[in-house]
Amino acid sequence: MAKTETRFVCQACGAAVPRWVGRCSGCGGWNTLVEEITQRGGKRTRHSLSPDVPGPVSVDSVPEDAAARLPTGIAELDRVLGGGAVLGSVVLVGGDPGVGKSTLLLQALAGLARRGAPALYASGEESVAQVALRARRLFGEGSFGDKLKLVAASDVADVEAAASAVSPVAIVVDSVQVLRSADLESAPGSVSQLREVTARLIELAKSRQAALFLVGHVTKDGALAGPKVLEHLVDVVLAFEGERGNAFRALRASKNRYGSATEVGVFEMAQTGLAEVPNPSELFLAERPLHASGSVIAPVTPQEGGARAVLVEVQALVGSPQGGMARRVATGVASSRLALLLAVLERKVGIGLATSDVFANVAGGLTIDEPAIDLPLALAIASAARDIPCPRDLVAFGEVGLAGEVRGVARGSTRLSEAASMRFKRALLPASTAERLSERDRAGIELVAVRSVHEAIRYALELG
Numbered sequence: 001m002a003k004t005e006t007r008f009v010c011q012a013c014g015a016a017v018p019r020w021v022g023r024c025s026g027c028g029g030w031n032t033l034v035e036e037i038t039q040r041g042g043k044r045t046r047h048s049l050s051p052d053v054p055g056p057v058s059v060d061s062v063p064e065d066a067a068a069r070l071p072t073g074i075a076e077l078d079r080v081l082g083g084g085a086v087l088g089s090v091v092l093v094g095g096d097p098g099v100g101k102s103t104l105l106l107q108a109l110a111g112l113a114r115r116g117a118p119a120l121y122a123s124g125e126e127s128v129a130q131v132a133l134r135a136r137r138l139f140g141e142g143s144f145g146d147k148l149k150l151v152a153a154s155d156v157a158d159v160e161a162a163a164s165a166v167s168p169v170a171i172v173v174d175s176v177q178v179l180r181s182a183d184l185e186s187a188p189g190s191v192s193q194l195r196e197v198t199a200r201l202i203e204l205a206k207s208r209q210a211a212l213f214l215v216g217h218v219t220k221d222g223a224l225a226g227p228k229v230l231e232h233l234v235d236v237v238l239a240f241e242g243e244r245g246n247a248f249r250a251l252r253a254s255k256n257r258y259g260s261a262t263e264v265g266v267f268e269m270a271q272t273g274l275a276e277v278p279n280p281s282e283l284f285l286a287e288r289p290l291h292a293s294g295s296v297i298a299p300v301t302p303q304e305g306g307a308r309a310v311l312v313e314v315q316a317l318v319g320s321p322q323g324g325m326a327r328r329v330a331t332g333v334a335s336s337r338l339a340l341l342l343a344v345l346e347r348k349v350g351i352g353l354a355t356s357d358v359f360a361n362v363a364g365g366l367t368i369d370e371p372a373i374d375l376p377l378a379l380a381i382a383s384a385a386r387d388i389p390c391p392r393d394l395v396a397f398g399e400v401g402l403a404g405e406v407r408g409v410a411r412g413s414t415r416l417s418e419a420a421s422m423r424f425k426r427a428l429l430p431a432s433t434a435e436r437l438s439e440r441d442r443a444g445i446e447l448v449a450v451r452s453v454h455e456a457i458r459y460a461l462e463l464g
């Protein structure tokens with residue numbers, strides 16, 4: 001076999017040089033050179049299929065559900081994956097430090113191991129002793145037999161060797177950014193290392209038909225560190241999200257080659273690890289004040305295009321500024337949305353708050369970026385400004401336009417059935433959405449169709 005060789009290629013102009021330099025001699029770009037492997041050994045040109053690749057087949061001859069699923073036993077995780085992890089697939093799990101990525105994946109492997117499936121946890125961040133301590137604390141001494149194996153790994157070859165020894169059905173690599181390939185000179189975490197390490201791990205998952213989970217760190221602006229390139233390589237990309245100081249966590253798929261990317265799984269971080277939250281609405285409404293002004297319940301769909309609706313409490317508080325400028329603070333909704341609604345309330349409804357402090361919050365720590373949150377937020381602000389509570393059996397959803405009109409939103413029936421399941425009786429909703437709903441879609445909820453914010457506020461605060 002020929003020796004592996006590397007070269008440095010300019011990502012801007014494609015010029016290649018044998019040594020790294022700060023500036024490309026081809027195009028003059030700074031820091032554009034990335035290390036690449038030129039030769040992995042053996043001859044590369046070939047005109048026949050590899051012996052282990054079957055010839056082309058017709059679509060109809062491929063059996064349905066050829067992909068074997070491996071349920072982890074964590075229902076919320078399995079649902080987001082599309083019914084369990086697919087053997088031979090690679091799942092990238094991204095999220096802020098401390099959100100619970102290691103805990104989630106350790107629990108997934110533990111679930112498999114306890115049902116007798118061999119599993120491998122390769123840790124480059126925490127020591128084997130730390131991971132073992134956590135596993136024992138969460139699941140108790142001796143609960144895995146010898147099925148869950150831990151290995152400290154800093155080189156991708158360590159993971160490959162451990163996988164040969166263990167023959168796992170599921171592998172966790174925590175994290176992909178700390179692994180390196182000795183074939184490359186660049187530091188772990190660099191783009192070239194990440195690409196090479198990931199390529200080798202994908203090969204490992206495919207050749208062993210194991211489900212592989214890669215932990216990936218996220219940068220300040222929310223992107224997976226460095227490599228968009230990683231997202232292209234893997235089969236599934238999951239984001240694990242949660243606010244600091246809040247126990248609630250959401251797991252979403254942003255890419256899924258084996259299922260829909262519209263599911264969201266909900267967890268709560270507890271003393272005993274991550275607990276599944278099968279009914280998030282219950283969690284979010286548990287501490288809701290019943291006769292307070294400034295509180296409105298909204299059925300939202302946390303994932304764009306998502307099949308699931310969740311009830312959240314939208315809160316607003318209006319106060320007098322303590323000297324100086326009036327403050328606007330939005331948590332869980334965009335501040336631009338709050339500013340727009342305040343302008344609409346002032347110009348179209350006559351509720352002027354220019355000289356007041358306004359605080360808006362989505363209780364529970366969820367961040368909502370769908371327009372359906374507009375109407376409940378406007379109602380919460382109006383309710384706070386007038387100090388009149390909204391009816392307690394009422395939910396509201398709808399987009400608000402600049403003219404103060406209430407505009408239709410998607411998934412009306414999903415929202416109503418969630419509201420019905422939590423025993424709400426009435427819904428304020430856009431007239432155009434109400435028109436499209438059948439008797440069955442209403443789920444027994446009384447519909448209050450409105451065309452303007454003004455109308456909605458009158459109903460909720462004066463007539464209701």
Ligand code: TYD
Pocket residue numbers: 095096097098099100101102103104134138269270271272273274
């Ligand atoms: P971890 O899984 O290490 O996060 P990540 O791998 O994403 O960096 O979780 C770390 C946090 O979770 C830590 O602050 C402690 C908390 N935690 C609990 O509250 N309960 C538990 O049972 C565990 C294992 C962790």
Ligand code: MG
Pocket residue numbers: 101102103125174
């Ligand atoms: Mg971790």
